[in-house]
Amino acid sequence: MPTKYIFYTGGVVSSVGKGVTAAATGRLLKERGFAVAVQKLDPYINVDPGTMSPYQHGEVYVLDDGAETDLDLGHYERFIDIRLNRVCNMTTGQIYAEVISKERRGDYLGGTIQVIPHITNEIKRRIGMVSKTTGAEIVLVEVGGTVGDIESQPFLEALRQLRRDVGRENTLYIHVTWLPYIGATGELKTKPTQHSVAQLRAIGITPDMIVARSDYPVNREIIEKIAQFCDVEKRAVIPMTTASTLYEVPLLLEQAGVGEIILEKLGLKARRTPDWKDWQRLVDQVHKPKPKIKIALIGKYVELHDAYMSVREALYHAALHLGVEVEIIWVHSVDLEKGKNLDEIRNAAGILIPGGFGSRGIEGKIAAVRLARTEKIPFLGLCLGMQLMCVEFARHILQDERANSTEFDRTTPHPVIDLMPDQQHISEMGGTMRLGLYPCQLQPGSIAFRAYQQELVEERHRHRFEFNNAYRQIFEQNGMRFSGISPNGLLVEICELTDHPFMVGTQFHPEFLSRPNRPHPLFIAFIQAACEHAGVKVQPFTNSTEKKQKLDYT
Incomplete structure (x- = not known):
C-alpha cells in the first residue's frame, strides 16, 4: 500500500500536547496491526537540540544511531514501543544547512534559491525518508510550535503540498488546540480555536480532525460549535480533558473512536482487533493506592522537570512494576x-544523579554521592552521576582530595575522569560526543548482571569523558567493581561498590530504553533496593508484554 501520512499542527498555545497526541494515536494504529513511525519538525535554526540549554528545550533525547533529538521522540518511543532514527527529527537548521551546501556545490546550476520550491522540497524529501528508513506504513508528522509562528510557515507549506503530491486519500490533518477557561463566567471559549483554524485554512490546510484540549469537561454544545465554525465533522472533534496520567491518553482516544475515524479517512481496514487489556491494567496500576517511597534526584536544572523527562518516566515505570509509588524530591x-x-x-x-555538563553544582553532587556511600543509601548514577561516583571514591577512599574530572579541572594531578582519546582534538561542540547505541559486557555475579540477567547488553550513550583506565587497578583493589565493560575491554560502562547494598553508576543512559510496559532492569533494581532501604514491601506487577519482552535490551 502507499505510505499514509498524518500531520499534526498546534493552535492557540505551544506545549498543548501534540507530542503525546501523536504518540497515543501511533499506539492506536500499532494496535490495529500497522507499522508506524513518527517524525518531529522543529522550527528552530539550531541543527539539533544537542548544544541547547535544558532550560531552553528540556532534555535531549538520544536515539540508537546517535541522533540528539527533541524530547517528544521519547514520548513516541515509549508509547508506541518502537525504535526511531535520525530522520525522525528535522529542524530548520538542518534544512537550510543542506540547501546551502547544495548551492555551494553548484547543484542548482546557478538558479536563485528560494523558500518555495527549494526549502519546501527538502522538507518533503526528508519526510519521505521516514518510511524508506523505518519501513513504516503510516508516518505521523508533528510540526513544533503553533500555527501563526513565522518559523513554521515553510513546514506548513510543505505539508500543504504533500496532500497534492501523494494524494488526498493518503493524508490526514489533525489540529491540536487549547480551549481557555474563563473563570469569571465559568465557560470554555472556542474563539481562539476558530482563529487558529482560520489561519491554517488561509495557508491552504483544512483539518480533518480537531483535538480540543482542556483542563475542564467539554460539553456537546462546545463540540458542535467547533464543528460548525471550523468546518469539521462533529464526530471528528475530539474533546481531550487533561488526564491524571499521560498513559491514559491512548485509552481516551480509543473510547472517542479516533482509531476508526483515522482508518476510515485513510481508506484502511484494521488488520487485527485492538487489545488494550495490558494497557488498561497499566493505567489501573497507576491509579491503585500504593505505598510511597522518596527518591532524591540531584540536578542543576531541576526547576524545569522536563530536563529530566526520561529519568522521571523510567523511575515511574519501575515503581509501577514493583507496586509502589515514587515521589521525586x-x-x-x-x-x-x-x-x-x-x-x-x-x-x-x-x-539518583542524572547526566549533565559543566562545573556548576558539581561539588554539591559529589556531596550527595558521599552521603549515599557513607550512609548506605541506594544510589544510581547516570553518565555524569557515574563519573562523580568515581571522583568521590578517589577523593575519600583513596584519600586524594585533588582527584577530579578534567572537564572541571584541567590541571588535576589525578584525572580519574578524562577526555576520550578520540575527543582530544575536537573543537566543534555539536554532535561530536560518543553518541548512540554501544555494547556492554556484564560481569557475572555483579549487581548489574543480576538486574539484566544476561551477559551482553546494548545501551545509548551521550558523553565526551570516560573513566581513566590508568586508575582501574587501584580502584578495584579498594572496593570498586567494574561490572560492565565494552567488549574490547577498553571502556568502563558500569561501576559498583562491593561493600554497599546498591551503589551503581552507568556511563550510558538507561532511561532512554525504559518503557511503561517494559521498565528498564537497572531502574527496577534501584527501586527494589530503595524499597528495601525504606522498609517498604513491593508487590510486583507484570503484564503479558513484559513476559514476552523482558530481555529485549540488546
Missing part, C-alpha cells in the same frame, strides 16, 4: 554546595 545541586537540603536527601529511600 527535586534537589538543586547548588543548594547542596551551600549545605542546604542534606537532611532531605538523607531521609530519601534512594538517591
